[in-house]
Amino acid sequence: MGVLKLGPRERLSPMSVMRIIAGLVMAIGLVVAGPAGGGARQAAAAAAPKLTGVDYEVTYSAFDSRSPKHSVATCPAGKVVLGGGSDILPGGPDAPAPHVTLTQMEPYRTGNGRYEYSVRASETAPGTSKDWILSAYAICADPVSGYEIKNSVTPMSSASVQATAATCSTGKRVLGTGARINFPIFIDPDGHPYDDPHGIGLQVQRADALGVLTRAQAHERPSGYSLNWQLLAFAVCGTEPQGYVVKYAESEDRLSETFKIAGLWCPGDRNVLNSGGAISNIAPGNATLYALPPAPSQDGKRLIGAVAAAYENTPTSANWDFIVAQAICADK
Secondary structure (H helix, E strand, O other), X not given: OXXXXXXXXXXXXXXXXXXXXXXXHHHHOOOOEOOOOOHHHHHHHHOOOXXXXXXXXXXXXXXXXXXXXXXXXXXXOOOEEEEEEEEEEEOOOOOOOOOEEEEEEEEEEOOOOOEEEEEEEEEOOOOOOOOEEEEEEEEEEOOOOOOEEEEEEOOOEOOOEEXXXXXXXXXXXXXXXXXXXXXXXEEOOOOOEEEXXXXXXXXXXXXXXXXXXXXXXXXXXXXOOOOOEEEEEEEEEEOOOOOOEEEEEEOOOOOOOOEEEEEEEOOOOEEEEEEEEEEOOOOOOOEEEEEEOEEEOOOOOOEEEEEEEEEEOOOOOOOOOOEEEEEEEEEO
């Protein structure tokens, strides 16, 4: 797939961003795969509660060349976060920008009772001189039966690859996913804390096919990372809603391409609750997740699909196979 050409004004428009994402999905094709589900499952779904008040919030970081970047989308008061997504748009004449990776996509409840979805991204060595902007999407809804946010964490270690899974309580389904890399915290000469995220990127942030757990994986850059770090996985769980389904789409590229992308729409008249994705679990640290944005309807009023993009930040001749985009969907 060729690069996407954008003008500088278009990059800064939220509606333009959403149109770009939708266009990417259309350009890729609507490859839809996933569990078919049996008759008993369909009967249970017919009696399941319906999600109400599903909407989304999106925020954008500063548009400059600083790294790392952080963006947080907050749900309206009285609503809970289901899932989320993120995108990176670069400056300069071409897209996407190399040497940028996602390091955090996290749903949580704040101390004042509001729900948010927090996203971080960082340049990887040797970095980029381009300006870039980071978006955070929070997909929100009215309170959900059986709602909970579960997490799992690896020990702090210097392992080059870390993976973990957060599992919903028995009988509940994953409505949204998340992952976060924890880096060591340092203090600069002025007394300000900072982390060192330039050596590790997310490779997996998705639910399993049955929708009962979230898988997360992160990988150090090929040159290694000398400090200890850890990985968290998050699962937003609740009673299975009407029309619940977990769907996947694979990228067409299956060799050692520099950039890979996959996308899909939710089947039927469904809303997307979460945008996730993954690189092959045998991929080297050269390739990490670049963006996991939800895809909007034509009028931008609803989110109805998902996109996953991955970038080979350090050139390699290794075949890192295909990537997958994942959409968790439920009835409108």
